[in-house]
Amino acid sequence: MSSTRDIDALIELMAKLPGLGPRSARRAVLHLIRKRALLLTPLSDLMQTVAVTARECLNCGNVGTADVCDICTSEKRANGELCVVEDVADLWAMERSGVFKGRYHVLGGTLSALDAIGPQELRIPRLVDRIDTEGVSEVILALNATIDGQTTAHYIADQLEGRVRLTSLAQGVPIGGELDYLDDGTITAAMQARKSI
Amino acid sequence: MSSTRDIDALIELMAKLPGLGPRSARRAVLHLIRKRALLLTPLSDLMQTVAVTARECLNCGNVGTADVCDICTSEKRANGELCVVEDVADLWAMERSGVFKGRYHVLGGTLSALDAIGPQELRIPRLVDRIDTEGVSEVILALNATIDGQTTAHYIADQLEGRVRLTSLAQGVPIGGELDYLDDGTITAAMQARKSI
Incomplete structure (x- = not known):
């Protein structure tokens, strides 16, 4: 060269x-x-x-430049809603949409027996703690609609059952989506969750 | 955010x-x-x-960390062949192929009346100088096969005519290329330049 x-x-x-x-x-x-x-x-x-x-927020796992991130320190965002995401990139995507006004919890991945990733590696114990200490009334599971994401969502739902209201993102036709280009699974989910207009 | x-x-x-x-x-x-x-x-x-x-070689325009680049200082590469390319990226591509053992001259673009890029902007006067001072016997025009590249090649050929042997890269079917996917121009060029086997 x-x-x-x-x-x-x-x-x-x-x-x-x-x-x-x-x-x-x-x-x-x-x-x-x-x-x-x-x-x-x-x-x-x-x-x-x-x-x-740059460091990870000690509370939620978001990436920022403070020990505890802006979202976790803002009193305005302590509305009892906690959105659980896999990754910081997912948190940023949610923030860009501007639709969610509560706090986040970043797992840092998904459960995976093959890769030896268990609940301890995923900040799940910390999530369970936060339910009580922050007075969370609703946990929104915004995990990716992949096998691993859904497995992790099921595990977390089991852990938190009865302690808090649990919700997940709606599944269906994306905005601007054309039926002809959608996979069967999405069409099935959209049909099953159809709503009256 | x-x-x-x-x-x-x-x-x-x-x-x-x-x-x-x-x-x-x-x-x-x-x-x-x-x-x-x-x-x-x-x-x-x-x-x-x-x-x-990082700096441009004062002689040929290659990017390196010395005032005059390794290729220009190497006596081994003073074989009388000078390869003219548009851009440093093209020089690097030629070097990766390892087929050329002479020296280079990087124009830094192509002639363009619209963008007010004339011969002075393109290190063409420096190219003319090098023919004499470095005892160049052959100038290989390795410019891109685009309209601008070929216009520039014609201009340089005019400037150097009679002073040195002028050649350009062969045009034809690329290695691994399938006729069905080639454009008409390439097939025409390959047919016109056909060779006996």
């Missing part, structure tokens, strides 16, 4: 990011070098900052 | 990289935060280094 050691090493590291392969990493690095002042230097500085400040 | 200012800013900057949009930038940043020691810190350090050391 004609490019020297540091540049090659940078390309190699960039290629490890999800969504980037060797070719797009090379393109990204050339772009960064061309936009040095506008992109490369600020990006490097911000990464340095985030590497020091 | 629940994530705090620095993390949001990092996502915004990452989304400016070619090949990444807002969604993949969020995924990449979460991945970086999870792999802090393995990925985020080394990446930030390397970017800082590259921001300081």
